[in-house]
Amino acid sequence: xxxxxxxxxxxxxxxxxxxxxxxxxxxxxxxxxxxxxxxxxxxxxxxxxxxxxxxxxxxxxxxxxxxxxxxxxxxxxxxxxxxxxxxxxxxxxxxxxxxxxxxxxxxxxxxxxxxxxxxxxxxxxxxxxxxxxxxxxxxxxxxxxxx
Numbered sequence: 001x002x003x004x005x006x007x008x009x010x011x012x013x014x015x016x017x018x019x020x021x022x023x024x025x026x027x028x029x030x031x032x033x034x035x036x037x038x039x040x041x042x043x044x045x046x047x048x049x050x051x052x053x054x055x056x057x058x059x060x061x062x063x064x065x066x067x068x069x070x071x072x073x074x075x076x077x078x079x080x081x082x083x084x085x086x087x088x089x090x091x092x093x094x095x096x097x098x099x100x101x102x103x104x105x106x107x108x109x110x111x112x113x114x115x116x117x118x119x120x121x122x123x124x125x126x127x128x129x130x131x132x133x134x135x136x137x138x139x140x141x142x143x144x145x146x147x
C-alpha cells in the first residue's frame with residue numbers, strides 16, 4: 001500500500017469503527033441486542049457503499065475507492081463481529097478489545113505517515129472515539145427515558 005492508500009485506510013476504518021460503535025452502544029443501551037447483528041451488517045454495507053462511492057465521485061480513482069470501501073467495511077464489522085460469534089458479556093469484552101486494537105493500529109498508521117507524533121495520534125484517535133461513543137450513549141439514554 002502506498003501513502004495515499006494508507007491515508008484512505010485510516011479514514012475508512014475509523015469512519016466504519018466509530019459509526020458501528022454508535023450502533024453497538026445504542027442497541028445495547030436500548031436492550032435490543034438481538035437486532036444488533038442485523039442492524040450492524042446493514043450499516044456496514046451502507047457505509048461501505050457510501051464511503052467508496054463518495055471517494056470515487058470526489059477523487060475519480062477506482063483503486064482509492066476500493067481501499068476506502070474495504071477499510072470502511074472492515075472498520076464497520078470489527079465492533080459487531082463478536083456479537084455474531086458469541087453472546088453476553090464475552091461479546092462486550094471482545095468488542096472492546098477489538099475496537100481498542102483497531103484504534104491503536106489507526107493511531108500508529110497516522111504517526112507512520114508523519115502527520116503527528118505517536119502520542120498525539122493516540123490522544124486524538126481515542127478522544128474522537130470516546131466522544132462519538134459518549135454522545136451516542138447520552139442521546140440513546142435521553143431518547144430511552146423520553147419514550
